[in-house]
Amino acid sequence: MKHLGVFFCALLAFASAAAVEARRMAPEVSDAAIQGKALPRTLEEFGFFIHADAQVPTLGVIPYRLNTPLYSDGAEKLRFVYVPQGNKMQADGEGLIDFPVGTALIKTFAFGEGEKRRLIETRVLLHRADGWLALPYVWNEEQTQARLAIAGARVPVTTPEGEKISYRVPNKNQCKECHGLNDAVVPIGPKARNLSREWLEANIGVVPQGADTLPVWEDRSPAGTNAVARAFLDVNCAHCHRPGATASNSGLDLRWEQDDPHAIGVMKRPVAAGRGAGGLLFDVVPGKPQESILLHRMLSNEPGVAMPELGKATIDREGADAVRRWIEEMPQ
Amino acid sequence: MIRTAFAATLLASTTPLLAETHTISPGEGAQERLQEALILAQPGDEIVLEAGRYAMSDGLSLDVDGVTLRGAGMDGTVLDFTGQQGAGEGLLVTSDNVTMRDFALENPKGDGVKSKGADNIVYHRIRVTWTRGPHAENGAYGIYPVESTGVLVDGVKVTGASDAGIYVGQSNRITVRNSIAEANVAGIEIENSRNALVEHNIATRNTGGILVFDLPNLPVMGGGNVIVANNLVVANDTPNFAPPGNIVAGVRRGTGIMVMANENVLIEDNILSGNPTAPVMVIAYTQPYDDDRYNPLPREVVVGPNQFDGGGYDPQLDGAEMLLAAFGGELPPVLWDGLGSLSAAEGTMGWSLNLPEAGKGLGGAQPGLMTVDAPADSFDRSGIGAPAELDARLQS
Incomplete structure (x- = not known):
């Protein structure tokens, strides 16, 4: 107990020292870098972080989390949003937050815990006057700098499950494969339904109807099988599998709000699945997960079969379990 | 002529003055160098791929309008x-007015080249090959334009696709010509598309x-509004190697030209031989469906004069032996299920299943010789095929 007290004092001292240092050292976010025409070569040019390697954000850069996150090989993801001074985010309904021009959404991908944590990449989504721009930055081995990697990269990492993989940093075009909707780049994650009431209240000042309805993933059991699976599919699949997006031609629409069983795959035949169908006839066969193409493709990590096509080199066991249970319990 | 010159000037003026050429050579870092060039290209630029073999580890993508990849x-x-580790295709194009010509893709893990929502696209002398030949684990489509208006596929060659070699889906104003589709499940497939011209191709050794x-x-x-004319459709006798579950997995080995559902389709001046199930097959959609917008019948399908060298001599059909016996050892070249509307040039031999309704299986079939009228009017060809300006691009 005494030890803990000492530790606590030390921590306080450290925190206040950090606060002093922060006031002194905190960079100002560069609105010019966000809104200008250029592609900044390093992440540093944006000035988002006080301690970039520790992911300590500067003033005005607000951390957030999503109730149900996208699976990315088990990477830890640190998300931030920056809105230029004098501008406001707006929330109207359960969908995407309305971000003003000048907004930056920042997402860092890390593997390893504590001392061993290593930042792999930071993706930024910049709201410029002519639309959103997605750029990937890759961290160096020393963790001192993240440089623009317009063509993407491959980085060897070890996942939390202990699997050694060749982790893919997407190239600029691949960013659009997921973020593209009706030919424009848009954010995907920060929808009111996938953000907490507390965060919305504190940072936007309103909690719209339908906000905070997706289950919090690590505490998902009370939400029920259907809500968990549909939240998973919405977050992990529906950015492509919806009208106007990359996989629109499949006719599969996995958005949270879609309630037509055929559109979400129930007894729907594949269109362009090719060998991805794995010899199965329907996307979802109620009561029969082992006969459902949807689950089959989630359980593969082979290019051409695996879903999602991008941003995944390992199988999401938790996600697959959620979808398996959903199909099992579906009335036949 | 004056009009052409005027159009050419207009086109020229939309091209930026400082169009650049970026040359990529094979070797170390080719993946990143090529992908970076594809991203940083400006509209009007040309990316030149020097001769050689490029080892690719990931799918490539292009999202800039008006780029030529040569x-x-x-x-x-x-x-x-062969060593691809990610992405669903070899090359993905999502921008308009792109020209791809004179290169090959080998052994992509998924599709070969996919272009989606990419209007006025030209594929010229592109080869996509799965080098192990027919195999269920080959990628699905070789050349794969979808959801696009203005598609010209000219002089391509695709071998080994586990679905369709050349697949055009959900598109409009299409020409596929002078191309070779060999040893795929489907050689050339036009799906949910309008105004397509398929001519002067060779389809052989496909299912x-x-x-x-x-x-x-x-x-x-x-x-x-589809015309299939002047094609050489011969020896399509490869057993179906599509993974079950795909619509083409139901295609019978030895099908020459097949129409399922659709309206206003003209099949003429083709040479068909060695298609042992049916040189020409015209049928309704065979599966149950739930979609009010959909018409499962083939309507206004016209089989004009074609050169048939034999008919269905070894059909992969239920009751084949009985059918062969009934028709004197070989089925007539045109197979119709009896649903929808079909006309055929005088002298065209065919047989019909005389099915009473669509989507109910073959239970009510009463096979017999096909009796249909000769085509009433001349086929309306207006608006069929790729826009003329796509042709003009091949001259440069």
Whole structure:
């Protein structure tokens, strides 16, 4: 107990020292870098972080989390949003937050815990006057700098499950494969339904109807099988599998709000699945997960079969379990 | 002529003055160098792929309008995807007015080249090959334009696709010509598309040579206005190697030209031989469906004069032996299920299943000789095929 007290004092001292240092050292976010025409070569040019390697954000850069996150090989993801001074985010309904021009959404991908944590990449989504721009930055081995990697990269990492993989940093075009909707780049994650009431209240000042309805993933059991699976599919699949997006031609629409069983795959035949169908006839066969193409493709990590096509080199066991249970319990 | 010159000036003026050429050579870092060039290109630029073999570790993508990607010939510049670790296709194009020519892709893990929502696209002398030949684990489509208006596929060659070699889906204003589709499940497939011209191609050693399909429950439906003419459709006798579950997995080995659902389809002046199930097959969609917008019948299908060298001599059909016996050892060249509307040039031999209704299986079949009228009016060809300006691009 005494030890803990000492530790606590030390921590306080450290925190206040950090606060002093922060006031002194905190960079100002560069609105010019966000809104200008250029592609900044390093992440540093944006000035988002006080301690970039520790992911300590500067003033005005607000951390957030999503109730149900996208699976990315088990990477830890640190998300931030920056809105230029004098501008406001707006929330109207359960969908995407309305971000003003000048907004930056920042997402860092890390593997390893504590001392061993290593930042792999930071993706930024910049709201410029002519639309959103997605750029990937890759961290160096020393963790001192993240440089623009317009063509993407491959980085060897070890996942939390202990699997050694060749982790893919997407190239600029691949960013659009997921973020593209009706030919424009848009954010995907920060929808009111996938953000907490507390965060919305504190940072936007309103909690719209339908906000905070997706289950919090690590505490998902009370939400029920259907809500968990549909939240998973919405977050992990529906950015492509919806009208106007990359996989629109499949006719599969996995958005949270879609309630037509055929559109979400129930007894729907594949269109362009090719060998991805794995010899199965329907996307979802109620009561029969082992006969459902949807689950089959989630359980593969082979290019051409695996879903999602991008941003995944390992199988999401938790996600697959959620979808398996959903199909099992579906009335036949 | 004056009009052409005027159009050419207009086109020229839309091209930026400082169009650049970026040259990429094979070797170390080719993946990153090529992908970076594809991203940083400006509209009007040309990316030149020097001759050689490029080892690719990931799918490539292009999202800039008006770019030309040019290799040193389909046997000279080879993008080798044997070691591909990610992405659903070898090359993905999502921008308009793109020209791809004179290079090859080998062994992509998924599709070969996919272009989606990419209007006015040209594929010229592109080769996509799965080098192990027919195999269920080959990628699905070789050349794969979808949801696009203005598609010209000219002089391509695709071998080994586990679905369709050349697949055009949910598109409009299409020409596929002078191309070779060999040893795929479907050689050439036009699906849920309108105004397509398929001419002067060779389809051989596929399970089915040329397919014209309309399927339910897709964002774009109502396929029609399709001409399949002057093709050599021969020896399509490869056993179906599509993974079950795909629509083409139901295609019978030895199908020459097949129309399923669709309206206003003309099949004429083709040479068909060695298609042992049916040189020409015209049928309704065979599966149950739930989609009010969909018409499962083939309507206004016209079989004009074609050169048939034999008919269905070894059909992969239920009751084949009985059928062969009934028709004197060989089925007549045109197979119709009796649903929808079909006309055929005088002297065209065919047989009909005389099915009473669509989507109910073969239970009510009463096979007999086909009796249909000769085509009433001349086929309306207006608006069929790729826009003329796509042709003009091949001259440069």
